[in-house]
Amino acid sequence: MKFPLTFEDYKSLYYYIKLVREFEESILRLYRQSKIVGGAFTGYGNEATSVGSAFCLNKNDYLFPMHRDIGAHFVKGQSVKKIMAQHLARATGPAKGRDGTGHYADADLRIFGNISHLGAMIPMATGMALASKLKKEKSVALTYIGDGGSSIGDFHESLVMASVMKLPLILIIENNQYAYSTPISKQFNVEKLSDRAIGYGIPGFTIDGTDVEEVIKITNEACERARNGDGPTLIESITMRMHGHSAHDGAEYVPKELMNEWKEKDPVINFEKKLIDKKIISNEFKIETESKIKKEIDEAIEFALNSPFPNGEDALVGLFSE
Amino acid sequence: MKFPLTFEDYKSLYYYIKLVREFEESILRLYRQSKIVGGAFTGYGNEATSVGSAFCLNKNDYLFPMHRDIGAHFVKGQSVKKIMAQHLARATGPAKGRDGTGHYADADLRIFGNISHLGAMIPMATGMALASKLKKEKSVALTYIGDGGSSIGDFHESLVMASVMKLPLILIIENNQYAYSTPISKQFNVEKLSDRAIGYGIPGFTIDGTDVEEVIKITNEACERARNGDGPTLIESITMRMHGHSAHDGAEYVPKELMNEWKEKDPVINFEKKLIDKKIISNEFKIETESKIKKEIDEAIEFALNSPFPNGEDALVGLFSE
Amino acid sequence: MPIINYIDAISKGLWEEMERDKNVFIFGQDVGDYGGAFKVTKGFIKHFGAERVIDAIIAESAIIGAATGAAVAGMRPVVEMQFSDFVTNGFSQLVNNTASIHYRWNLSCPIVLRMPTGAGVRGGPFHSRNTEAWFFHQPGLKIVAPATAYDAKGLIKSAIRDDNPVLFLEHKRFYRNIKDEVPDEEYIVEIGKGDIKKIGSDISIITYGGTLHQSIEAAEKIEKENGVSVEVVDLRTLAPLDIDIIISSVKKTGKVLIVHEDNLTGGIGGEISALIIENAFQFLDAPIKRVAAFDIPTPYSPTLEDYFLPNTNKIYSALLNLSKL
Amino acid sequence: MPIINYIDAISKGLWEEMERDKNVFIFGQDVGDYGGAFKVTKGFIKHFGAERVIDAIIAESAIIGAATGAAVAGMRPVVEMQFSDFVTNGFSQLVNNTASIHYRWNLSCPIVLRMPTGAGVRGGPFHSRNTEAWFFHQPGLKIVAPATAYDAKGLIKSAIRDDNPVLFLEHKRFYRNIKDEVPDEEYIVEIGKGDIKKIGSDISIITYGGTLHQSIEAAEKIEKENGVSVEVVDLRTLAPLDIDIIISSVKKTGKVLIVHEDNLTGGIGGEISALIIENAFQFLDAPIKRVAAFDIPTPYSPTLEDYFLPNTNKIYSALLNLSKL
Ligand SMILES: Cc1ncc(C[n+]2csc(CCOP(=O)(O)OP(=O)(O)O)c2C)c(N)n1
Ligand SMILES: Cc1ncc(C[n+]2csc(CCOP(=O)(O)OP(=O)(O)O)c2C)c(N)n1
């Protein structure tokens, strides 16, 4: 990616950020209609972080998104249809119904979705960064972790490893103020989580995760360092989980004032406003984009709902590579 | 403990530091005589750290020594005989032959020896610190980890937990330049391991681990903070593993110059010299102490060698508390 | 007698034990104000305070290790894994430290690890684990797996009073789906004792946890439709195993079907089969059969998960086959 | 044919595969200049360079996770655990990520995890683990446990060529104590195939790894002293199990002794027993018996460890009892 951003970049970012918001609204609707068999997560408030960070990646970079990062999937090239089919546990999703939501891999797009165990993808991303180094690919591996998940041992082990081996790893802590019901005050006792970078001897940044330009600027620099052989970067992105933990959770434990404060910083609304104010996009373009997205999502829903569930017997196929 | 140190304290420290050195020499002799059935570790170079840190503890503080910390066992009140019997896998050792070396617990003395899995004792020490807090005991829990072992997830998880819960935990990283054959340059990429404290929002110190007074001063302050409810402290103690990893290892991978450099900093020789130079102890006291120690060790060896191995059938007793 | 939900039985048992012994405390993610992901400890923090109902960071190794340390220091922690699956992150602590404390140190380690367990709730591969086989193989751990509200309450109380580490496998599919009679009076269910949930004479089903109710259903169906009398042995405790109740049922019936929700291969059904062979070979009239989940991770999609899991029909078919041998 | 040590057979196999495929690399603590704690990779770094023989930090979860990631990205990592015991620290990665990659992602994950395994070397509770039962129960992992130099070399090569995760359990007691004929020519031993190490007709011993040689000794002794003919089946691969070789031996002899060094309860002997019952019940002339380690952690003191472990005498006694049934 080249920085600064071009007009085309802004338009593209606008499309993705709006797409995420609309996609997640549709997921919540499907959830309320009992069309989703398991849990449903959204990344409300995290759109700028997930879209902006993935925007910095090349085709052959490795992406390991977490459960608030549907935006990153889209930016890396995944189709709305496939992600929708994933959420609806259909045979046409990339995981063929074996797992849901963002839990799948697409090797062509180099997207490797998470498993539920928090932190578990950081070592794997570190390993792809190692593979990149051994193969002299210049690919970076980008992954994420929550404020809560950053307590897990895998976080530490991976950063020690990536730092001492100078691996092209970028880890973004999505500090969205809560881990399920638990506020960050009960999870760690440090002003900035990016200060953990000091202990690993790597660059660390705390950024406004609702500002897509800031996200891109800092992630892009991290990519450059990684590609130049300068090792990993730790970025703490400050956001707000503007919904409950998952669709079943009303988040009554979040003080109203806090939620209202953060509504002012809504990354989608603010980005749109800024683009229009600065005349980077027109009102026409907005309406066009919105209707394009609506169409895409409607088609995806139709595609997914019309897709079959996998055949039961197929459960037994493919445990091993033959 | 009161700081600064009294004359009696210095004499006591001198005794322990010399005891450790002599004890470990005797272990190596027994190893060469094939009287030790498994491995044998020494803490050559680490005497000031293990003795000095444990010296700060009260009777009801919790001690979790590691494999270079025989000195801490002695200071906390363990008898030379019992430790010797441990090393010789006898029924008279506190673990009754079920495990060797420092791997045992003595609940009365509040000594909880390590298991082999590096890092595994840090969460347990954290838990005793939690118990201390819940019971309002004002006891601290002191434990150690190697430079190599500090990469393990348990290190991170425990410090996050102890910091956010303000638990009276003290963790000393014994940075002795090597983890088995691997130099620290291949283990981490940061100037001072104590900088990890920054990321946990706790005090961190890097100290000269060959200087018993410095060790005591810093550990003692950490104890005071812990007892006052101010939470954990991370201390990096810089020392040298002046022997191989264990008795079988000749440490040929350590550059001669490096070893020679560190010989100048031998904590036992230097402490002795300083005490004599400063006239804190007399040559007489030195000779007395040495012969007392020799006698103690000889008696311990005799005791241990005359102790029976456990009966084979006893292996099946005591898996559960009845 | 009042009929209550499985989940409420657990809550009540916990509550009573916390009232009884001030050293008991709750430790786990979101267990405080939120009351835990499944709301087992809802309301506890108000009554018992934040020093006895403690929200934990997301770090299962530190949680299990710290609880172990606290237990050795005289407390009685009851740890909640948010889902049983996440115990893998604290595996080393559990099998190395916790399990062997008494053997190595001759000290008690009274810790209870509550684990919302099992499949059938569309949880996918990482929220559906049955973890018992791993720990069943680890000397030094007790494991209980109640399938009724009565047993759940009786066993959580016993688990808390036990001076050893006890894994308490509570099936998450049962929380609000299984209800039965639970007396208001104080009682416990002894660890190490199975229970005959249905008496029969032709075939013995040996089962526990997630497949108990399906086993009973299948047994009732074959009795009604085919006149085959099936005894259903609910192990309740997996470690230590109640070998006596198994063997006496087998001696009576001569035919055995072992049923568990966990994957077949290396599941505890194998050990049970081996023990029956070792202890009652001459009483067997037919090979011992097993019904269990297939050897794959738990898939997410309903069609796949339903195919993968044992169910009443599969158990019924296996009984029918056995009855003809 | 040259006779070489078990440990040298592993080294040679590794060396040949690294020559053959440049994507193969070694990853583990002290594997570089030092050549590993047991010196399996001594000299490798000089020949293959530091990019293919990589010293790892002490962090087994990151090691296994990173190797898994590298494998999915097209490399073929061979990971060394310094001792099998420490795999518990990477347990979550292994059973959650590594094992299910192909099932969930339809991608290959060609990783080999070498684990110096087993007891009898005075290693105490934390340097003596037999870890197979845990992983045997996890769908998606292959497990091999060679007991001869020939099998060790043939299996390490197959493991590296396999597109799936393979756990390679190398018994540390065998490294310099077991030697046998290993051809200079290229060969492999197929994963999934057991081997009859001694032909016999009265009793079948089913064993693997740590107890193979004691089983053969006991079989020879009872043949000489009591005229009982014992067949010794060496499983070599534990997952997937070679059920055919087991069943055909059992059909021939009608009596079975299962022997493993791992703790008895929940060990893979239970599963083998259950499979025999399910597949060859009518051929059995006596109950299946097992010899295994007692259900305690591995104790350190020689008297305790010797009492705890299976040995030739215990196997001989069990055979003698079986022969009289
Ligand atoms: C190892 C592990 N422990 C517990 C859980 C249960 N769990 C799922 S999400 C969650 C909260 C995560 O919070 P955070 O990391 O801050 O991410 P967020 O959901 O806020 O984006 C918890 C505790 C888990 N998935 N993995
Ligand atoms: C989890 C784990 N992995 C590997 C080992 C094997 N091992 C034992 S000691 C050691 C080196 C330890 O180095 P360090 O932590 O620096 O302590 P030192 O021995 O130098 O005091 C290793 C790798 C272990 N005991 N535990």
Ligand SMILES: [Mg+2]
């Ligand atoms: Mg969060």
Ligand SMILES: [Mg+2]
């Ligand atoms: Mg060291």
